[in-house]
Structures are given as structure tokens and as C-alpha cells.
Amino acid sequence: MFQRNRKTEAFVDFINLALGGFLILSPWLLGFKSQLGWHTSWMAGAAIGVVAIFSIADLFDTVSIPAFFESEEWINLTIGSWLAICPWVLNFNDDTMAMQVHLVVGIVVAAIGAVELWVIHHRPA
Numbered sequence: 001m002f003q004r005n006r007k008t009e010a011f012v013d014f015i016n017l018a019l020g021g022f023l024i025l026s027p028w029l030l031g032f033k034s035q036l037g038w039h040t041s042w043m044a045g046a047a048i049g050v051v052a053i054f055s056i057a058d059l060f061d062t063v064s065i066p067a068f069f070e071s072e073e074w075i076n077l078t079i080g081s082w083l084a085i086c087p088w089v090l091n092f093n094d095d096t097m098a099m100q101v102h103l104v105v106g107i108v109v110a111a112i113g114a115v116e117l118w119v120i121h122h123r124p125a
Helices: 006-030 035-059 068-089 096-121
Strands: none
Touching (some): 006 035, 006 096, 035 068, 035 096, 068 096
């Protein structure tokens, strides 16, 4: 069976938690002009943070959620991909700061999710 490395998993989950927190605070810290940028940032940041908290809780066996650790990566890959393209889909690309934050955080979250999925499925026997 797949054995998780607690240190690596916890480190990645805390990075995701920090990114979610940054995304929630970024409209105030960086002065977004677009209302859609504000709302998307809050919703995506909260979703990333909640997924990270559940993953951290599952990792340390305080909550038992079977096979959540792989689902978490798919969720993060989806949210990250959405964040990266949402400035153009929702048409708030005229707010440069919101666009840049969404693009960078989205790419980082999606990349972390993709790498973790690759590691899960390509681990040597």
C-alpha cells in the first residue's frame, strides 16, 4: 500500500494553506480594483484553505477521510487551473494586480497538485 511521507505531505499542505490565506488577504494587501477579482480570490482562497486543513487533519489521523489525499490533489489541480484562467473567462483582466495574483497562485497550486498526483501514481514498487 502507498505509504505517505508525513514531513513532505505536511510541508506541501502548509504551503497550500498559506497560498489560500494569501489569496483571501490579497484584495486588501494588493488593492484589487475588480469586484470579480475580490470575490474569486475569497472563494478560491477559502476552498484551497479548507482542502489543506482537511488534508492536514487527515495526515495526522485526527479525522479519518479515506483516500482523501489523492482527491485533495485533484481538487487543488482543478482550483489552480480555474484560478489561472478565470481573469480572462470572467473578464477582469483589466485589473492587472488581480490578474497577476490569480495567474501566479493558480499556476503554483495546480503545479503542486499535478506533481503530487504524478508522485502518487509513479512511485516505485
